[in-house]
Amino acid sequence: MSKREIILHTATRLFSEKGYHNTAIAEIAKLTGVAEGTIFYHFKTKEELFAAILDNIKLTIVEKYGEFFKEKQFATGLEMLESCVYFYLFLVGTREEMFLILHRYDAYELAQENQVFRTHFTEIYNYILDVFEKAILKGRDDESMSVESTGKAAFIIFTMVDGVARLRTFNLYDAASLYEQLQKSCRRILQSRPPA
Amino acid sequence: MSKREIILHTATRLFSEKGYHNTAIAEIAKLTGVAEGTIFYHFKTKEELFAAILDNIKLTIVEKYGEFFKEKQFATGLEMLESCVYFYLFLVGTREEMFLILHRYDAYELAQENQVFRTHFTEIYNYILDVFEKAILKGRDDESMSVESTGKAAFIIFTMVDGVARLRTFNLYDAASLYEQLQKSCRRILQSRPPA
DNA sequence: TATTTTACTGAGCCCTCACTCAGTTTTTCC
DNA sequence: GGAAAAACTGAGTGAGGGCTCAGTAAAATA
Numbered sequence: 212m213s214k215r216e217i218i219l220h221t222a223t224r225l226f227s228e229k230g231y232h233n234t235a236i237a238e239i240a241k242l243t244g245v246a247e248g249t250i251f252y253h254f255k256t257k258e259e260l261f262a263a264i265l266d267n268i269k270l271t272i273v274e275k276y277g278e279f280f281k282e283k284q285f286a287t288g289l290e291m292l293e294s295c296v297y298f299y300l301f302l303v304g305t306r307e308e309m310f311l312i313l314h315r316y317d318a319y320e321l322a323q324e325n326q327v328f329r330t331h332f333t334e335i336y337n338y339i340l341d342v343f344e345k346a347i348l349k350g351r352d353d354e355s356m357s358v359e360s361t362g363k364a365a366f367i368i369f370t371m372v373d374g375v376a377r378l379r380t381f382n383l384y385d386a387a388s389l390y391e392q393l394q395k396s397c398r399r400i401l402q403s404r405p406p407a
Numbered sequence: 408m409s410k411r412e413i414i415l416h417t418a419t420r421l422f423s424e425k426g427y428h429n430t431a432i433a434e435i436a437k438l439t440g441v442a443e444g445t446i447f448y449h450f451k452t453k454e455e456l457f458a459a460i461l462d463n464i465k466l467t468i469v470e471k472y473g474e475f476f477k478e479k480q481f482a483t484g485l486e487m488l489e490s491c492v493y494f495y496l497f498l499v500g501t502r503e504e505m506f507l508i509l510h511r512y513d514a515y516e517l518a519q520e521n522q523v524f525r526t527h528f529t530e531i532y533n534y535i536l537d538v539f540e541k542a543i544l545k546g547r548d549d550e551s552m553s554v555e556s557t558g559k560a561a562f563i564i565f566t567m568v569d570g571v572a573r574l575r576t577f578n579l580y581d582a583a584s585l586y587e588q589l590q591k592s593c594r595r596i597l598q599s600r601p602p603a
Numbered sequence: 604t605a606t607t608t609t610a611c612t613g614a615g616c617c618c619t620c621a622c623t624c625a626g627t628t629t630t631t632c633c
Numbered sequence: 634g635g636a637a638a639a640a641c642t643g644a645g646t647g648a649g650g651g652c653t654c655a656g657t658a659a660a661a662t663a
Contacts, residue, residue, distance in 0.1 A: 214610085230516060232428045235650055246612040251652065253610090317513075319577050320426060363588045367567070370574065370585075371592075374566035381515050384562070392559045396567075396596045404600070410640085431620055442642040447622065449640095 215253045218243050223264050227311035231261060231321065258325065265318075265331035268309045272335060275302055276342055288350020289401060293394055295346050296372050299339070300390060303376040311380045314373075340365050350401060357403035368397055411449045414439050419460050423507035427457060427517065454521065461514075461527035464505045468531060471498055472538055484546020485597060489590055491542050492568050495535070496586060499572040507576045510569075536561050546597060553599035564593055 212220070221243045225234045236257060240247045254260035279298050285291035303310045312318060313335065322328040344365035350356030358364040375393050379386035408416070417439045421430045432453060436443045450456035475494050481487035499506045508514060509531065518524040540561035546552030554560040571589050575582035 230428075230513070232426075233516070236652085237650070247652085248613065248654085249611050252612095255652095257651065317426070319579075320429070360588070363585060366580070366585060367571075367588050367592050370570035371563070371567040374570040375563075378566065383515075389559060389562060389566075392556070392563050396563050399595045400592045432622085433620070443621090444623085444643065445641055448642095451622095453621065 214243075214245060214249065218245065218250055218253060219260075219263060219267060222260055223267070223308050223312065226261065226264065226317075227308035227315075230315060231257075231317045258321070258328075261321065262325075262327050262331065264312065265328065265335070268312065269331060269335045269338070271306065271309065272302065273338060276338075285346075285349070287353050287355035288346055288348070289355040289398065291349055292343065292346035292356075292368070292401065293397065295342055296368070296394065296397060299372055300376060300379075303379060307380060310376060314377050314380050340369055343369050347401065354403055356401040358401060364401065368400065371396065410439075410441060410445065414441065414446055414449060415456075415459060415463060418456055419463070419504050419508065422457065422460065422513075423504035423511075426511060427453075427513045454517070454524075457517065458521075458523050458527065460508065461524065461531070464508065465527060465531050465534070467502065467505065468498065469534060472534075481542075481545070483549050483551035484542055484544070485551040485594065487545055488539065488542035488552075488564070488597065489593065491538055492564070492590065492593055495568055496572060496575075499575060503576060506572060510573050510576050536565055539565050543597065550599055552597040554597060560597065564596065567592065 218239065222234070222239050225239055225242070236250055237247055240250055243250075250260070254263060276298070283294060285294060313332075318328070318332070322332050344361050347356060347358060347361045347364050347368075351358055351361060372393065375386055375389050378384045378389070414435065418430070418435050421435055421438070432446055433443055436446055439446075446456070450459060472494070479490060481490060509528075514524070514528070518528050540557050543552060543554060543557045543560050543564075547554055547557060568589065571582055571585050574580045574585070
C-alpha cells in the first residue's frame with residue numbers, strides 16, 4: 212500500500228470513530244506514522260481528504276454490488292430484493308467504517324456547503340436505491356410483488372433497511388436479532404397477495 | 408421567558424443547525440443578546456447546556472404524547488398505531504430543531520462518553536418505543552394485528568418511521584410524499600390477514 | 604554520476620474557542 | 634435606604650488544530 216492509501220485508510224477509521232471535526236490531522240499523522248506535512252502533500256486540505264474517502268466508499272460499494280450481481284441469479288423479483296437487502300447488511304457488517312461515515316450527520320452537514328461532497332453522496336445513495344428499485348421492477352413484472360410506485364417503494368424499503376443498519380453501526384441495539392423481522396417486513400410490504 | 412430559557416432556545420436552534428462541536432458559545436451569546444459569561448453563569452459547561460437541552464426535549468415529547476392520549480380514543484390497536492405514527496411525524500414537523508438534535512450523530516458520540524447524555528437518550532427512545540409497543544399489544548389483543556414479538560415489531564416500525572422523519576429533518580427528499588406509503592407499509596407489516 | 608522531480612519532514616504561525624475572573628448592575632429582603 | 638445575594642459583563646488566557654514553508658531525503662531521468 213502506498214502512503215497515500217495508508218493515510219486514506221487511517222483517516223477513514225478515525226473519521227468514522229470520532230467524526231470529521233473531532234479528528235485532528237495531527238492524530239491521523241501520528242497513527243499513520245507520517246509527518247503532518249505529508250498528509251497535506253497528498254491532500255491539499257482536510258476537506259479534500261474527506262472527498263477522497265467518499266470517492267473510495269462509492270467505488271467500493273459499486274464494485275462489491277457488481278461482483279454480487281455477477282455471481283447471483285434470481286428466480287423472482289422478491290427473491291432478488293431480499294438478496295440485495297441481505298447483501299447490504301453484509302456490506303455494512305464488513306465495511307463498518309465506511310457506513311459509519313455515511314450515517315454520521317457530519318457528512319450531511321459538509322454536503323450542504325460543499326458541492327463536491329453533495330455529488331458524492333447523491334451518487335452513492337442513488338446507486339443503492341437503483342439496485343433496490345431494479346429488484347422491485349423485476350418483481351412487478353414477474354408478479355411476485357404488487358406495488359404502485361416502484362420509486363417510493365424502493366425508498367421506504369431502503370429507509371427501513373438502512374435504519375436497521377444504522378442501529379448496527381451506532382451499536383444501539385443487537386441489530387442482528389432484527390434481521391429476520393426486517394426481511395419478513397420487506398416481504399409483507401411488497402408481496403403480492405390474493406385479493407381479500 | 409427568563410434569560411436561561413432564551414439561551415436554551417437559541418442553543419437548541421444552533422446545535423440543531425450546526426451541530427454541537429460546530430457551534431461556539433460566543434455565537435449563542437451573540438444571538439441571544441447576552442455576554443458569554445452569562446451562559447457560563449447559567450450552565451457550568453457547554454456539556455451541561457447540552458444536557459439541559461436533552462432534558463427539555465424529553466419533557467416536551469412526553470408532555471405532547473400525554474396530551475395526545477388524553478384527547479384520543481382508538482377503536483383498534485392498528486388504528487392506535489397509525490395514529491401514533493402520524494403524531495410522531497407531526498411532532499417532527501412542528502419541533503424540527505429537537506429532532507434534528509436527536510438525529511445528529513454528534514449526540515450519540517457525546518452519549519458514548521457521558522453517562523448523563525446516555526441516560527437522557529435511552530429515556531427518550533424508550534418512551535417512544537413504549538408508545539408504539541403499547542399500540543401493538545392492543546392490536547394483538549383485539550386481533551387487528553398479527554405479530555410474533557411485539558418488541559421487535561415496535562423496533563422495526565419505529566426504525567422505518569424515524570428513517571422517514573430523518574429524511575425530513577435532513578431535507579434529503581420530499582419526505583411528506585412518502586407518508587402515505589409509510590402508513591400503508593406499517594399496515595402491511597402488522598395487519599392480521601386470513602391465512603393463505 | 605549529476606540533475607531534476609517527487610516525496611516527505613516538523614517547527615511554527617495564526618486563528619478559534621471553552622472557560623475564568625474581577626468587577627458592575629440588578630434584585631431581594633429587612 | 635442599605636446590605637446581601639443573585640444576575641450579568643467582557644477582556645483575557647491557554648489549549649488545540651488547520652495549514653505553511655524552508656529544508657531534507659529518495660526516486661526518476663539523463
